[in-house]
Amino acid sequence: xxxxxxxxxxxxxxxxxxxxxxxxxxxxxxxxxxxxxxxxxxxxxxxxxxxxxxxxxxxxxxxxxxxxxxxxxxxxxxxxxxxxxxxxxxxxxxxxxxxxxxxxxxxxxxxxxxxxxxxxxxxxxxxxxxxxxxxxxxxxxxxxxxxxxxxxxxxxxxxxxxxxxxxxxxxxxxxxxxxxxxxxxxxxxxxxxxxxxxxxxxxxxxxxxxxxxxxxxxxxxxxxxxxxxxxxxxxxxxxxxxxxxxxxxxxxxxxxxxxxxxxxxxxxxxxxxxxxxxxxxxxxxxxxxxxxxxxxxxxxxxxxxxxxxxxxxxxxxxxxxxxxxxxxxxxxxxxxxxxxxxxxxxxxxxxxxxxxxxxxxxxxxxxxxxxxxxxxxxxxxxxxxxxxxxxxx
Amino acid sequence: xxxxxxxxxxxxxxxxxxxxxxxxxxxxxxxxxxxxxxxxxxxxxxxxxxxxxxxxxxxxxxxxxxxxxxxxxxxxxxxxxxxxxxxxxxxxxxxxxxxxxxxxxxxxxxxxxxxxxxxxxxxxxxxxxxxxxxxxxxxxxxxxx
Numbered sequence: 001x002x003x004x005x006x007x008x009x010x011x012x013x014x015x016x017x018x019x020x021x022x023x024x025x026x027x028x029x030x031x032x033x034x035x036x037x038x039x040x041x042x043x044x045x046x047x048x049x050x051x052x053x054x055x056x057x058x059x060x061x062x063x064x065x066x067x068x069x070x071x072x073x074x075x076x077x078x079x080x081x082x083x084x085x086x087x088x089x090x091x092x093x094x095x096x097x098x099x100x101x102x103x104x105x106x107x108x109x110x111x112x113x114x115x116x117x118x119x120x121x122x123x124x125x126x127x128x129x130x131x132x133x134x135x136x137x138x139x140x141x142x143x144x145x146x147x148x149x150x151x152x153x154x155x156x157x158x159x160x161x162x163x164x165x166x167x168x169x170x171x172x173x174x175x176x177x178x179x180x181x182x183x184x185x186x187x188x189x190x191x192x193x194x195x196x197x198x199x200x201x202x203x204x205x206x207x208x209x210x211x212x213x214x215x216x217x218x219x220x221x222x223x224x225x226x227x228x229x230x231x232x233x234x235x236x237x238x239x240x241x242x243x244x245x246x247x248x249x250x251x252x253x254x255x256x257x258x259x260x261x262x263x264x265x266x267x268x269x270x271x272x273x274x275x276x277x278x279x280x281x282x283x284x285x286x287x288x289x290x291x292x293x294x295x296x297x298x299x300x301x302x303x304x305x306x307x308x309x310x311x312x313x314x315x316x317x318x319x320x321x322x323x324x325x326x327x328x329x330x331x332x333x334x335x336x337x338x339x340x341x342x343x344x345x346x347x348x349x350x351x352x353x354x355x356x357x358x359x360x361x362x363x364x365x366x367x368x369x370x371x372x373x374x375x376x377x378x379x380x381x382x383x384x385x386x387x388x389x390x391x392x393x
Numbered sequence: 394x395x396x397x398x399x400x401x402x403x404x405x406x407x408x409x410x411x412x413x414x415x416x417x418x419x420x421x422x423x424x425x426x427x428x429x430x431x432x433x434x435x436x437x438x439x440x441x442x443x444x445x446x447x448x449x450x451x452x453x454x455x456x457x458x459x460x461x462x463x464x465x466x467x468x469x470x471x472x473x474x475x476x477x478x479x480x481x482x483x484x485x486x487x488x489x490x491x492x493x494x495x496x497x498x499x500x501x502x503x504x505x506x507x508x509x510x511x512x513x514x515x516x517x518x519x520x521x522x523x524x525x526x527x528x529x530x531x532x533x534x535x536x537x538x
Contacts, residue, residue: 143449177534375531
């Protein structure tokens with residue numbers, strides 16, 4: 001949906017959750033309404049560049065309604081209209097921000113698999129077309145269409161007025177962020193846009209924590225790869241390339257979240273990201289402070305090694321910088337059973353060995369990590385680190 | 394935080410030859426009863442339909458058994474070709490099924506289902522399927538170690 005200069009794509013997409021929630025609150029079935037709106041959206045993309053509507057929201061609503069009526073008619077004509085229980089619209093006024101939250105809870109229903117939650121969220125809340133979502137995940141459009149309709153079928157008949165699970169919504173948005181940029185669709189930006197919408201819809205500090213984390217991590221994106229597309233690790237990044245505006249916004253959002261006094265994993269991870277972003281050079285990184293935040297992060301779980309091994313691994317790096325490489329390596333030992341098969345565990349050990357000056361051991365770990373890497377860029381990066389360590393640093 | 398992507402892709406490779414010994418040896422397909430060949434094909438279509446319906450299907454291809462090994466011949470020389478060091482015994486891929494699934498466990502489950510395809514007399518073939526994870530191609534949005 002990019003490349004039509006006369007179409008304000010952002011404005012169009014922002015309308016999607018509002019129109020959809022409006023239809024559902026009116027008593028339409030979520031599944032059918034979502035399909036109808038998708039068709040209206042495709043028509044808008046075709047028609048609006050030439051004939052922009054006076055009231056885009058009303059236009060989308062009426063076209064989607066027409067589609068719904070058509071669909072019902074053809075269903076009746078096929079004489080296989082089953083009796084459907086109309087969902088009760090939830091009580092309360094239909095506020096615009098509630099719409100977003102209402103739909104996010106629906107799309108991120110805990111019974112759905114993560115991939116279905118992601119796909120449904122991108123379509124029903126993000127306003128992306130099935131084709132765009134399929135492209136972003138490198139699957140055929142038919143496969144993505146099936147995944148979405150399966151997810152909607154799984155939700156059929158469920159009540160809409162129960163409060164949803166915010167933790168799942170946050171995880172789904174984080175997953176959208178990590179899916180990154182593919183072709184025409186920038187999912188990292190999309191995740192930030194959705195997280196921003198979410199913060200308007202709820203005062204939960206963790207929602208702001210997530211937005212802050214995404215901004216503070218995205219700010220470093222321009223420095224994360226060199227001109228050849230090679231990974232540049234944090235300690236070697238050109239910090240002048242970091243997006244200062246995103247950092248300022250991220251810190252501001254984080255502070256307002258922390259002020260509530262209910263820290264959670266996203267706020268803590270954002271705080272760690274903020275400390276990295278705050279250092280003028282790698283040497284000036286406030287590792288003791290980062291370690292203190294990691295201690296808080298681990299304290300959120302009663303069994304962090306099993307339930308949050310990624311946090312324990314991140315903490316091991318901080319331990320290595322504060323207490324020395326050997327202490328950091330000891331920390332990673334606790335994770336051998338849980339993460340020993342994963343490339344990241346070996347990569348962290350390589351990093352810690354390098355920090356401690358044992359380049360031969362570092363090279364072996366990096367080589368092992370490269371053999372286990374699941375992305376091309378990371379594999380190439382780890383091979384280079386192994387080669388550099390073997391060559392003496 | 395570094396989470397794995399929710400949907401890794403896997404390549405399920407079938408081999409004309411190579412891999413572990415056949416669990417239950419079976420003759421080449423051209424010696425099967427025609428009805429068994431039909432049942433075998435129908436099963437394969439059914440597997441793809443199931444995967445499509447579940448939103449897991451990416452691609453399926455078959456390869457001809459003819460093979461040409463090619464290498465650079467050096468400056469100003471023609472490419473060098475051969476049909477291989479041991480053309481009768483070397484590993485030979487017959488085709489693949491690419492799937493986009495939530496876990497390695499699910500990929501193994503699909504592979505086992507593929508391997509249960511009917512052979513002579515409608516008995517399962519117990520064919521070995523080579524399951525390989527496809528690497529992620531896009532740049533990451535979080536920092537690497």
